[in-house]
Amino acid sequence: MTATTxxxxxxxxALWELEDAFERGDLITIFGRCTVEYDGRAASSLGLGRRLLLLKPDGTALVHTDEKQKPVNWQPPGSEHHAAVRDxxxxxxxxxxxPDETLDVHFETVEQLSAMAVSGRRDLSVTGSEADLRNALLDxxxxIESGFEPLATERPTDAGPIDLxxxxxxxxxxxxxxxRRRVGPSAASQLQRYVAxxxxxxxxxxxxRGILVAPSVTDRARRLLAEHGLEFVAVEPPSSTGDAGGSTTLDTELSQTDAVDDSAHDPAGDATGDDDGEPARTLSADEESH
Amino acid sequence: MTATTxxxxxxxxALWELEDAFERGDLITIFGRCTVEYDGRAASSLGLGRRLLLLKPDGTALVHTDEKQKPVNWQPPGSEHHAAVRDxxxxxxxxxxxPDETLDVHFETVEQLSAMAVSGRRDLSVTGSEADLRNALLDxxxxIESGFEPLATERPTDAGPIDLxxxxxxxxxxxxxxxRRRVGPSAASQLQRYVAxxxxxxxxxxxxRGILVAPSVTDRARRLLAEHGLEFVAVEPPSSTGDAGGSTTLDTELSQTDAVDDSAHDPAGDATGDDDGEPARTLSADEESH
DNA sequence: GCCTAGGTCCCGTGT
DNA sequence: ACACGGGGCCTAGGC
Incomplete structure (x- = not known):
């Protein structure tokens, strides 16, 4: 039995159980009526209510209600948990x-306390990240453009590292x-920084030249790109299920690779002149590190 | 008894209990050996291991291991939970x-299943946000600068809304x-966008003129500001416990308000010329929306 | 420790 | 719905 309740x-x-569970390095859940106070980078307080407190052996603390993905209050990994009976x-x-931060959870009543021994892999492999997109483009x-020759990734500059x-x-x-997703003004500014x-x-x-590669772009971002003579190329991230126009399932082989459209990029600079209707191409990222 | 285990x-x-708990709108925790697969905006899979699955009545799903603040896998609010026995x-x-997204958690064994009725306030008041800083500065x-006259907050522009x-x-x-905290290059770019x-x-x-108001700034950001003739004013966010030089506890009254340093800002533009050693001032934000 | 940027970011607010 | 920016962002990777 690896779970005690x-x-x-x-x-x-509850205090005894908690101390034992801390000792064993268990994952702990406490459900009950409580108040929550936080003070540190900001400050907050939360009145009485039934909530779930999750305590991890790495120092993480999470207070969850019945709504939302984010905990209503929390403490990051590396914190130290202490329990006591007061008042x-x-x-x-x-x-x-x-920074100095304290999270206090005061339980008026504890309805349930559980301690469990967690094990198993906790690293998962995600596909569809920006790194995958980069690898697919290197292949x-x-x-990006007919004849484009990649020279470096993460090239450092005064303004930060350049993706490609x-x-x-x-x-x-x-x-x-x-x-990896639709971009707004900040991405346009970021590219502009790097180009400068x-x-x-x-x-x-x-x-x-500066080229923003993304699935799509907002109007505002498109204008900002145009103002600085920057360009945009629509590319769906790998492993995306979303499709713009009956896209086929992702193959290792990209269909119209060399049908890159003959419209020469204009050296003038008022670029981003790609027709809006241009459908984004979908990339697969089967091969890691080629 | 509002918690059943x-x-x-x-x-x-387990299936029966789950169906009942879904019906009641309970908060559910399931602990056991499981695999996790996700497919949607990205894709991932996670091998066998003991983990905690948290299901909320608003559709949120969270898979937690014994480490980290963020769940190793999740589904946002608005999703629909379904349970079944397969293979x-x-x-x-x-x-x-x-977007279309699916999270599958396959339990080989369920060690514990709990359902609890959550209640109580879930809205908390946080102090120390950027909005608090803005209100303090309006007071x-x-x-910011001797004689500065605020005219608008969130003023809309082609590049987005201006804080002040x-x-x-x-x-x-x-x-x-x-x-509200130390800023990097992106904040400098943001300010530059708005000024333009x-x-x-x-x-x-x-x-x-463009002025970045923050507790501090990185070297790179400082250079970017200088390049565009932008200025920087050091101000600690309200309710911050951190202090640079034995700062007093936060009063409603700010001590050296009008000792704003006589060095006239240079119209030339190579600003940001405040001495580095200039200590940041601390603001309080007692009055909301005065 | 700081710096830089990504994220299945989440989240609120406005349109 | 989308758009935009804040966040106690968190987290990873470099230095």
Whole structure:
């Protein structure tokens, strides 16, 4: 039996169970009527109510209600849990330093307390991240633009690391910013920062191009891109189920790879002139690290 | 008794309990050996292990291990929970649409299943937010700069809403961006976007000033600010316990309000020239919306 | 420890 | 619905 539960314990019984569970490194759930106070980076307080407190052996504390994905109050990993009986209530206090933060949960009554031994893998492999998108594009750089040659990923600049850096067929440097989902103004600004940084650093006469690669872009972001002569290429993230126009299931082979549309990019700079109707291409990311 | 628990139930017993709990709108916890698969905006899978599944009546599903604050897998509010016995395992499936997402948790064995009726307030009042900082500054605009006159908050522009907009003693428009914590490059870019937008819209001859108000700024962000002629004012967020130099406890009265330093801001633009050692001022935000 | 940026971000607010 | 930005964001990766 790896899970022990007590119902309606006295505060003192609950305290004993808690101390034992802390000792064993168990995952602990406490359900009961409680108040919650937090003070640290901000401050908050929560009146009486039935809630679930989750205590992890790594120092995490989570207070959950019946709504929302995020806990109504919490303490990050690395905190220290302490339990005590004060003024007829069970007080569970979770504290950490740098920054100094304290979470206090005062239980008027504990309806249930459980302790469980957790085990097993906790690392999961996620597909569909921006890194997957980057790898897929490294395999098929022509999706960005026919003849695009990748030179570096995460290239450092004064303004931060560039997702993907390369050169176009004319030999002009190209800064590529990747996003796994629809982008807003901040992504446009981010790309603009990087382009400006490369222009300052390389200082070549050749103008630096900036291309935002994402599934789609908001109107405002599109305008901001245009203002700075930046470009946009629509690409669905790998493993996305969403499709724009009866897309086929993801194959390892991308269908119209070299049908990159003959419209030459205009060197003038008022780019982003791709037709709006252009459907986003879907990428697969079967091969890791090629 | 508002919490019911069954230990080591058969899958069929667990299923009955689950259906009842769904019906009652209870908060449910299931602890046992399980695998987890997710497919939707991304995709992931997680091998066998002992974990805690939390199901909320609002459709939220959370899979927690013994580490980290964030669940290892989850489903947002609005999803629909379904339970079934398949291939000798208890399958809990949480599904939502737009975007289409499915979370499957397959329990090989259920060690414990609990259902509890949650109640009580779930809204908490947090102090120390950016809005509190804004209100404090509206009460004491001289903290930003002697003679600064606030004219609008959340003023809309082509680039998005400006936190605080006003005028300096020379009548020049001032864009203020507020941050409750140390800022990096993105905040500098954000401010720059807003300043450019105001310059385009108002189109006055008077140059638009931009001031970033935050507790502190990174080197990179400071350089970016300087490049665009933007300024920085150090202000601690209200209710912060952190102090730079034996700060007093937060009073409603701010101590050296009008000791704003006589160094006139240079109209040239290579600003941000405040001495680095300048200690941040601490604000209180006692009065809401005065 | 700090810095930088991603995230199945979540979440509230406005349109 | 989408859009936009805040968050006690959290978390990972580098330095």
């Amino acid at each position: 007590v119902h309606e314990p006295t505060h003192r019984e 007829g209530r069970l007080r569970v206090r979770s504290v950490r330093t740098s 098929r750089p022509a999706v 850096f390369g050169r176009d067929t004319d030999g002009r440097p190209v800064v590529v910013e990747l996003k 940084a490369i222009e300052r650093e390389d200082g070549d006469d050749a103008a630096v | 069954v230990h080591e139930p058969t899958h069929r017993e 000798g395992r208890l399958r809990v499936r949480s599904v939502r649409t737009s 004491r605009p001289a903290v 907009f006003g005028r300096d003693t020379d009548g020049r428009p001032v864009v203020v961006e507020l941050k 937008a105001i310059e385009r819209e108002d189109g006055d001859d008077a140059a638009v």
